[in-house]
Amino acid sequence: MKLARVTGTVTATAKDAQLVGLTLLLCDVVDGKGKVLEPAVVAADTVGAGVGAQVLIVTGSAARLPARTTGVPVDAVITAIVDHVDLG
Amino acid sequence: MKLARVTGTVTATAKDAQLVGLTLLLCDVVDGKGKVLEPAVVAADTVGAGVGAQVLIVTGSAARLPARTTGVPVDAVITAIVDHVDLG
Amino acid sequence: MKLARVTGTVTATAKDAQLVGLTLLLCDVVDGKGKVLEPAVVAADTVGAGVGAQVLIVTGSAARLPARTTGVPVDAVITAIVDHVDLG
Amino acid sequence: MKLARVTGTVTATAKDAQLVGLTLLLCDVVDGKGKVLEPAVVAADTVGAGVGAQVLIVTGSAARLPARTTGVPVDAVITAIVDHVDLG
Amino acid sequence: MKLARVTGTVTATAKDAQLVGLTLLLCDVVDGKGKVLEPAVVAADTVGAGVGAQVLIVTGSAARLPARTTGVPVDAVITAIVDHVDLG
Numbered sequence: 027m028k029l030a031r032v033t034g035t036v037t038a039t040a041k042d043a044q045l046v047g048l049t050l051l052l053c054d055v056v057d058g059k060g061k062v063l064e065p066a067v068v069a070a071d072t073v074g075a076g077v078g079a080q081v082l083i084v085t086g087s088a089a090r091l092p093a094r095t096t097g098v099p100v101d102a103v104i105t106a107i108v109d110h111v112d113l114g
Numbered sequence: 115m116k117l118a119r120v121t122g123t124v125t126a127t128a129k130d131a132q133l134v135g136l137t138l139l140l141c142d143v144v145d146g147k148g149k150v151l152e153p154a155v156v157a158a159d160t161v162g163a164g165v166g167a168q169v170l171i172v173t174g175s176a177a178r179l180p181a182r183t184t185g186v187p188v189d190a191v192i193t194a195i196v197d198h199v200d201l202g
Numbered sequence: 203m204k205l206a207r208v209t210g211t212v213t214a215t216a217k218d219a220q221l222v223g224l225t226l227l228l229c230d231v232v233d234g235k236g237k238v239l240e241p242a243v244v245a246a247d248t249v250g251a252g253v254g255a256q257v258l259i260v261t262g263s264a265a266r267l268p269a270r271t272t273g274v275p276v277d278a279v280i281t282a283i284v285d286h287v288d289l290g
Numbered sequence: 291m292k293l294a295r296v297t298g299t300v301t302a303t304a305k306d307a308q309l310v311g312l313t314l315l316l317c318d319v320v321d322g323k324g325k326v327l328e329p330a331v332v333a334a335d336t337v338g339a340g341v342g343a344q345v346l347i348v349t350g351s352a353a354r355l356p357a358r359t360t361g362v363p364v365d366a367v368i369t370a371i372v373d374h375v376d377l378g
Numbered sequence: 379m380k381l382a383r384v385t386g387t388v389t390a391t392a393k394d395a396q397l398v399g400l401t402l403l404l405c406d407v408v409d410g411k412g413k414v415l416e417p418a419v420v421a422a423d424t425v426g427a428g429v430g431a432q433v434l435i436v437t438g439s440a441a442r443l444p445a446r447t448t449g450v451p452v453d454a455v456i457t458a459i460v461d462h463v464d465l466g
Contacts, residue, residue, distance in 0.1 A: 027244040034201040040161050041194035042180050057242035058228050066145035068115040073216050077202030084275050087175050087263050091275035092218050099172050099179035099193050105275050106217035113210040114253030122377040128337050129370035130356050140322050154321035156291040165378030175351050187348050187355035187369050203420040233418035234404050249392050260451050263439050267451035268394050281451050282393030289386040290429030298465040304425050305458030306444050316410050330409035332379040341466030351439050363436050363443035363457050
């Protein structure tokens with residue numbers, strides 16, 4: 027999984043029917059200190075994350091395991107709002 | 115998923131039979147402000163996108179969840195034409 | 203698979219129900235001599251690894267083959283604590 | 291998918307039995323103008339591509355959807371010989 | 379698939395039970411002339427490759443198609459010992 031910071035939202039009218047009602051958030055993948063590693067990953071939200079939140083993104087086929095995205099054509103999903111990253 | 119800009123089209127005669135009739139668009143993956151992050155991804159179109167459109171690309175096994183690409187050997191599909199990217 | 207060094211822990215309250223009880227460790231992917239190749243990969247632990255340990259990370263759908271992560275939305279899992287890397 | 295240029299061939303005697311009879315081509319992933327983006331991807335050929343041809347490569351689980359590679363341990367397959375890339 | 383050079387071995391005692399008995403080799407992904415493209419990929423061996431051998435690595439779900447790794451949590455497997463790379 028990746029740590030990420032939500033930076034914005036993506037809206038679309040002409041889209042696959044299965045994306046209707048799904049919130050798409052623009053995220054930057056970051057390291058434990060917040061440095062951007064990979065910008066502009068679009069992830070479907072399943073935990074009510076908002077812009078500015080630090081989140082956990084899962085990618086690939088795992089992105090369709092949460093109930094909300096089962097069978098939906100997504101490859102990146104937010105599965106947690108991160109409380110704390112403890113750099114041991 | 116990734117934001118992308120459609121930059122061209124790809125045509126082929128000698129191809130897997132399951133690709134027949136599928137529109138293949140050349141895209142650059144971009145960030146929220148349009149900066150190119152990854153050039154030249156070829157994606158199958160499922161929403162009628164044209165050259166110049168800002169789109170959403172899904173990759174991996176998710177690319178075969180839209181009805182049009184089920185069972186088709188593709189790993190990247192355009193699933194939406196983006197109306198708006200709001201950088202919160 | 204990748205060699206990695208565990209660098210910290212990630213905790214979250216608001217999360218997919220299937221992540222409850224799973225230990226999420228922050229890791230840096232390293233080469234055989236410990237040089238960091240890819241920072242900040244979050245992996246679910248299945249072998250009791252702690253901060254500082256050198257581990258083996260598997261990614262993609264393989265991450266859901268260990269019993270502990272079957273059906274869980276994870277894309278990276280620690281499957282071994284490395285004893286020794288022998289550079290032949 | 292990716293655009294690629296076939297640059298050579300790969301031969302092996304000691305190999306997984308399911309690779310027997312499969313042509314393995316060495317390819318460079320290129321952009322729409324032929325600039326190399328990723329060198330040295332080995333792809334199984336399913337359309338009779340030769341060295342120098344511009345081709346379409348599909349990767350991941352999609353690589354096992356063509357009849358010739360179903361169930362075969364490959365993660366990259368050539369599914370088309372590209373006639374034309376039109377940069378709109 | 380990728381061309382790779384085996385550079386070492388990885389051993390672990392505390393590991394997923396399904397990894398027991400599997401040889402894990404440390405490899406550098408290389409181009410057709412041997413230049414390192416991606417260091418330190420750990421791959422399960424299924425063809426008796428040794429340190430120094432030039433091999434073919436398959437990644438992702440394909441890594442679990444060889445009989446030896448079916449159902450095993452691996453994402454990279456050596457499926458061939460390369461005899462020859464012919465740069466056309």
